[in-house]
Amino acid sequence: MEYEIDYIPVGEKTKGGDAIALRYGDLNNPSNQSVVVIDGGTKESGEEIVKHIKKFYKTNFIDLVVSTHLHQDHASGLTEILNEFDVGKLAMHLPWDHAANIKSMFDNGKIKTSTLETSLEKSLSIINELKEIAVEKNIEIVEPFVGTPLLNNLFVLGPSKDYYELLLANFENTPKIKEEFKVAAEKTKIFAEKAISWIREEMGIETETLKDDEEDTSPENNTSTVLLLVINEKKFLFTGDAGKEALYKVVNFAESLGVSLNDLQFLDMPHHGSRRNIEPSLLEKINAKKAFISAPSKGDPKHPSRKVVNALIRRQTAVFVNNNGVTICSPSENAPDRGWSQLSPAKFNNLVED
Numbered sequence: 001m002e003y004e005i006d007y008i009p010v011g012e013k014t015k016g017g018d019a020i021a022l023r024y025g026d027l028n029n030p031s032n033q034s035v036v037v038i039d040g041g042t043k044e045s046g047e048e049i050v051k052h053i054k055k056f057y058k059t060n061f062i063d064l065v066v067s068t069h070l071h072q073d074h075a076s077g078l079t080e081i082l083n084e085f086d087v088g089k090l091a092m093h094l095p096w097d098h099a100a101n102i103k104s105m106f107d108n109g110k111i112k113t114s115t116l117e118t119s120l121e122k123s124l125s126i127i128n129e130l131k132e133i134a135v136e137k138n139i140e141i142v143e144p145f146v147g148t149p150l151l152n153n154l155f156v157l158g159p160s161k162d163y164y165e166l167l168l169a170n171f172e173n174t175p176k177i178k179e180e181f182k183v184a185a186e187k188t189k190i191f192a193e194k195a196i197s198w199i200r201e202e203m204g205i206e207t208e209t210l211k212d213d214e215e216d217t218s219p220e221n222n223t224s225t226v227l228l229l230v231i232n233e234k235k236f237l238f239t240g241d242a243g244k245e246a247l248y249k250v251v252n253f254a255e256s257l258g259v260s261l262n263d264l265q266f267l268d269m270p271h272h273g274s275r276r277n278i279e280p281s282l283l284e285k286i287n288a289k290k291a292f293i294s295a296p297s298k299g300d301p302k303h304p305s306r307k308v309v310n311a312l313i314r315r316q317t318a319v320f321v322n323n324n325g326v327t328i329c330s331p332s333e334n335a336p337d338r339g340w341s342q343l344s345p346a347k348f349n350n351l352v353e354d
Contacts, residue, residue, distance in 0.1 A: 007292055007328045010073070018038070018268075021035070022038070036063060038227065039077075043080060070223075094131065095168055098164070237268060244276075266288055274304075
């Protein structure tokens, strides 16, 4: 079975987004291939995915579209995909459907389920728009929780429904939550960005370069759907913007199934290579021959973090970043020739952000 995984470039500055198209099967016969889109970036990148799939995949049908989480730099472009293609299934979380399960977590014990449902639908407009398009076009919507069947070869490793609902109650736009249900939120929402200072780093040393005690990412990011694709006994992990807590849960779930994640062929790095989403202890559990990072062309050093790139290189992982405005592809050996040029992996950074 052959495959192609394509990263479409998204944005120039701090919010780069994700836009991933992939296909596997008999790539010379579109009727015998499976096509998946994982996030669509901005509206513009969504338009580029449409062109890309029609040109290279030669199909008007997509088996599965995945919206990993609610942020616009991941979800906005999916409206273009749903409008332009026939789609078999849309996998995304429906926050308002969980209102009844989370209302007891808020200080206001009298809040009505209907009030909370309406509030979530209005505040999460892009997700609601995707739902409305899917309903209008009669596209099946499935919530991707652990164990949910999506496609052959593609498995959901996170989040669980219980963990998702706890995170949902902690969203920025939900009512004040009871103390016992609070989870950590990223500090960058509270404090202004500080000026970047630089420190030297050595290839063989990893002390203060990437810490295990960095603040985790936001509850919204931790709801990201994490997917494992398995083809020809090779494993490919897609992480959205999942943070450390969410990824440890993914590792634990995979291990409960007897699946190791430290021998991956391919790792989609979370949150554009942010240092808030990964740490050394996680990289002992999640490791790959190749790591791909979707990042804006003018986002350095935050996305990707030079410390994260170095940490991957130390672990013999080849790191590829699509921050030069060009689509990058990870194909199988016998995938159809599209006239690729050889992509060089990122080099070790002698200077990193403090």
